[in-house]
Amino acid sequence: MTDIGTVFVVLAGAFVVFAGVALYRVFAGPTTHDRVIAVNVAGTNTVIAISLVAAALDEPVFLDVALVYALLNFLLSIAFSKFNVEQGGVL
């Protein structure tokens, strides 16, 4: 691992910490919408951390994992908001 790899691993760790900070809102948020927004932010930070690790370890296969994770993260938010409006709450 080169020295820029070390920098990128540190940045990935920082994004994991930010995802943990956002998870406080999942625990405390007054409405379900707060919780879904916080889960969305945590998922986005996970995608960023996966791609930073892919660049640091020089394993481009991890980018496929990040792409699929981003797709599922978007699908979660859209499905939640649609179901929540139509049926008055799923969670």
Add this chain to the structure above:
Amino acid sequence: MTPIEWAAVALGVLGAFFGLVAALGIVRLPDVYTRAHAASKSDTLGAVLSIGAVAIVLQTDLSTIKAVFLLVFMFLTNPTAAHAIARAAQDQGIEPWTADDGEGEP
């Protein structure tokens, strides 16, 4: 380190800064609409900058294309998701926070 690597480190650190702003906004802002604002704007900018750093570090052709694809995808879907959630909150009748509700109440 080469200039390209310095540019990548600068982009990554800037992205991490905006990720920090997004996390603080999620925790500290007063209601669901302001939190959606923090989540959509700051986190999208942090994601785009960081994945841009990944895209200029990975020098192979196909993985750079994948990283740019992921970047464009993030740029489109992240604000859309936040908008959909905020709209669902409005349809459920959640009132926006005003200054009368308390100064800086987290």
